[in-house]
Structure formats: structure tokens, C-alpha cells
Amino acid sequence: DVKVTQSSRYLVKRTGEKVFLECVQDMDHENMFWYRQDPGLGLRLIYFSYDVKMKEKGDIPEGYSVSREKKERFSLILESASTNQTSMYLCASSPGGGNSPLHFGNGTRLTVT
Amino acid sequence: EDKVVQSPLSLVVHEGDTVTLNCSYEVTNFRSLLWYKQEKKAPTFLFMLTSSGIEKKSGRLSSILDKKELSSILNITATQTGDSAIYLCAALPHGGSQGNLIFGKGTKLSVKP
Numbered sequence: 001d002v003k004v005t006q007s008s009r010y011l012v013k014r015t016g017e018k019v020f021l022e023c024v025q026d027m028d029h030e031n032m033f034w035y036r037q038d039p040g041l042g043l044r045l046i047y048f049s050y051d052v053k054m055k056e057k058g059d060i061p062e063g064y065s066v067s068r069e070k071k072e073r074f075s076l077i078l079e080s081a082s083t084n085q086t087s088m089y090l091c092a093s094s095p096g097g098g099n100s101p102l103h104f105g106n107g108t109r110l111t112v113t
Numbered sequence: 114e115d116k117v118v119q120s121p122l123s124l125v126v127h128e129g130d131t132v133t134l135n136c137s138y139e140v141t142n143f144r145s146l147l148w149y150k151q152e153k154k155a156p157t158f159l160f161m162l163t164s165s166g167i168e169k170k171s172g173r174l175s176s177i178l179d180k181k182e183l184s185s186i187l188n189i190t191a192t193q194t195g196d197s198a199i200y201l202c203a204a205l206p207h208g209g210s211q212g213n214l215i216f217g218k219g220t221k222l223s224v225k226p
Binding site for chain 2: 004040041042043044045090099101102103104105106107
């Protein structure tokens with residue numbers, strides 16, 4: 001079974017802090033994704049990556065950056081956390097090509113105070 | 114603008130009931146529609162539908178795509194409390210990848226004993 005592991009289940013940070021959310025997948029998938037999920041807004045794509053060192057902006061990249069130095073790891077960085085970044089963050093991966101479903105991690109619930 | 118709309122947004126039923134969840138889409142160059150189930154953690158993949166009129170089944174769950182009506186339904190028969198979850202549908206355009214997936218806001222299903 002594909003395993004997508006997010007490093008933290010719950011995280012509480014202060015406004016202005018730099019925050020790293022880590023995601024690791026064990027199936028050699030080319031594609032990795034970061035979403036945030038908010039009530040009433042559904043899943044929104046922040047960034048995705050098709051290969052090591054490659055990244056593409058999603059629908060809501062403002063205030064975020066990403067890093068993919070190794071194929072299995074995709075990090076989401078909040079350079080200066082703000083309260084409106086309080087959310088559930090979901091990482092996902094999929095094989096290369098366009099016709100495979102996403103495999104999601106269990107999510108990180110981030111609270112910024 | 115491409116969009117996916119799910120209805121109802123929430124639904125409460127009793128065990129043993131049959132439910133139908135709806136997903137409609139307006140997507141340029143539509144290719145496939147995907148359904149996911151999200152309990153407390155990661156969304157898990159249920160179905161991918163590409164051809165119109167062909168039902169996909171998994172136990173008590175089934176789904177079908179109607180390209181004429183630009184919609185899909187997810188049926189759950191003989192519901193159980195374990196079916197309580199948010200059901201997400203997402204549309205995938207041609208020529209795109211999962212980075213182009215367009216998610217609906219989800220239907221929250223609650224099954225009462």
C-alpha cells in the first residue's frame with residue numbers, strides 16, 4: 001500500500017514564525033501535492049511538483065513556498081505564519097502521467113495564534 | 114471558470130437507508146471524474162469514471178457518470194455508521210494532471226444508528 005506520511009498531526013505556531021510541514025511518500029511517485037482544506041471552501045491546491053527540484057503554483061500559493069530536494073519528500077514552508085493560514089494541510093502523491101488517483105496523507109492541522 | 118458542485122452539502126440518514134450524492138461539473142476538456150471518501154483523516158480513493166453510463170461498484174457503493182448531463186452520482190445502499198464521512202468529487206481535465214484536479218466542496222454524510 002502507498003504510504004504518505006505527514007510529520008505532524010497537530011501543530012500550534014505563533015504569528016510570524018517560519019513553519020515547515022513535511023511530507024514523505026514511499027512509492028517512488030513522481031507527483032506530489034500540497035492542499036489546504038477549510039470548511040465551506042473544500043480542498044484548494046497550494047503547490048505541486050512533478051519532479052525533484054520542480055514546482056508549480058496551484059490556486060493559492062501566496063504566503064507559501066515549497067521544496068523538493070528528494071523524490072520522496074515534499075516540504076511546505078510558511079515563511080511568516082499568519083492567523084489566516086490556520087487550516088488542515090493535506091499532502092498527496094501520485095505516479096507520473098495524468099490518470100492515477102491521488103494518495104493522501106493524514107493531514108496536519110495547523111493553528112496559528 | 115471550471116467548477117465542480119456537489120449536493121447536498123450535508124445529509125443525515127439512518128442506518129439501512131439508501132443515499133444518493135450528486136456531483137455536477139463545468140470543466141473545459143473534461144476527462145475523468147473521481148470520488149473520494151474522507152473520514153477523520155486522509156481522503157481515500159473510491160472511483161474514477163471516464164466513460165459515460167458505465168457503473169462502477171465496490172460493495173454497497175456504486176457510481177456512474179453522465180457526460181450528457183455533466184454529472185455523476187454516488188449511491189450507497191444499506192448505509193452503516195461507518196459510511197459517515199465527507200465525500201469529495203473531483204474533475205480531471207484532458208491534457209492536465211492531478212495538479213489540475215478541480216474539487217467540489219464535499220458532501221458531509223452522517224449515518225445515525
